[in-house]
Amino acid sequence: MLEISNLAKQYDTPAGPLPILEGVSMTLKPGDAIAIMGPSGSGKSTLLYILGALDAPTSGSVRLNGEDPFTMDEVKQAAFRNKQIGFLFQDHCLLPQCSVLENVLIPTLPFTKKAAPQKDDEARARALLDQVGLSARVDHRPAELSGGEKQRAALARALIRDPLLLLCDEPTGNLDEDSANNVATLLFDIQKKRSNILIAVTHSPEFAAHFPARFHLRHRRLEKE
Numbered sequence: 547m548l549e550i551s552n553l554a555k556q557y558d559t560p561a562g563p564l565p566i567l568e569g570v571s572m573t574l575k576p577g578d579a580i581a582i583m584g585p586s587g588s589g590k591s592t593l594l595y596i597l598g599a600l601d602a603p604t605s606g607s608v609r610l611n612g613e614d615p616f617t618m619d620e621v622k623q624a625a626f627r628n629k630q631i632g633f634l635f636q637d638h639c640l641l642p643q644c645s646v647l648e649n650v651l652i653p654t655l656p657f658t659k660k661a662a663p664q665k666d667d668e669a670r671a672r673a674l675l676d677q678v679g680l681s682a683r684v685d686h687r688p689a690e691l692s693g694g695e696k697q698r699a700a701l702a703r704a705l706i707r708d709p710l711l712l713l714c715d716e717p718t719g720n721l722d723e724d725s726a727n728n729v730a731t732l733l734f735d736i737q738k739k740r741s742n743i744l745i746a747v748t749h750s751p752e753f754a755a756h757f758p759a760r761f762h763l764r765h766r767r768l769e770k771e
C-alpha cells in the first residue's frame with residue numbers, strides 16, 4: 547500500500563515561502579495505476595520527488611508498505627528507495643558509456659565496494675529486456691538506440707528490483723506518437739503482470755486515457771477527475 551496523508555510542500559525562496567502542495571491525501575494498493583495531469587509549474591514533479599523519497603515534504607506523511615522513508619537515516623532511505631521505488635523520467639538518463647544490459651543492472655549494484663552483479667540479476671535483466679523488445683540490443687550503447695528504445699531500456703532498469711512503486715514523470719514526453727504508444731502499451735502490460743503501483747505524470751490526454759483513474763493538480767491540490 548501507498549498511503550499519502552495530508553501532504554504539504556513549500557519551497558523556501560529568497561522572496562519568502564512558496565507553497566506548492568496542500569492537503570494531498572490518497573491511498574493506493576498494488577495494481578492501482580493513476581495519471582496525474584496539470585499545468586506546467588503546478589507541482590507534479592515536486593509530488594513525484596516526495597513520493598520517491600527524493601525530497602521531504604514540509605508536513606504530512608508518505609508510507610509505502612507501512613514504512614515512512616522520511617523517518618529513516620540516509621543509508622536506510624537510499625536502500626529503501628533502491629528496492630521499493632522505480633523511476634522513469636522524461637529523459638531516459640541511461641549512462642552513455644555502459645551497454646544496455648549494464649544500464650539495466652545498475653540498480654542491482656551493491657552499495658559496497660565489491661560491485662559485481664549476481665548471476666540471477668543478469669538473467670532477470672535479460673528477461674526484462676526481452677519483455678520490452680530489446681533482446682537484440684543488449685550489448686548496444688544507448689547512443690545506438692532510438693528514442694523509444696532508450697525509454698524501453700530505462701523501463702527495464704526501473705523494474706529490475708521489482709519495485710512496489712513505479713513513478714513516471716512524463717515518460718512519453720520526448721517520443722513520437724508511435725514510440726509513445728508503444729511505451730504506454732508496455733507500461734500497462736507490465737503493470738498488469740507485476741501489480742506494482744503505477745503513478746505517471748503526463749501532459750498527453752491520449753496516454754492519460756489509458757489509466758483507470760486520472761487526477762489533476764490544481765491550486766496546490768490533487769483532484770480526482
Ligand SMILES: Nc1ncnc2c1ncn2[C@@H]1O[C@H](COP(=O)(O)OP(=O)(O)O)[C@@H](O)[C@H]1O
Pocket residue numbers: 557558559564566584585586587588589590591592593
Ligand atoms: N528547489 C526549488 N526551489 C524553489 N522553487 C522550486 C524548486 N523546485 C521547483 N520549484 C517551483 O515549484 C513549482 C512546481 O515545480 P514542479 O514540481 O517542477 O512543476 P511541474 O512538474 O508541475 O511542472 C514551480 O513554480 C517551480 O518553479
Ligand SMILES: [Mg+2]
Pocket residue numbers: 590591592715
Ligand atoms: Mg515536471
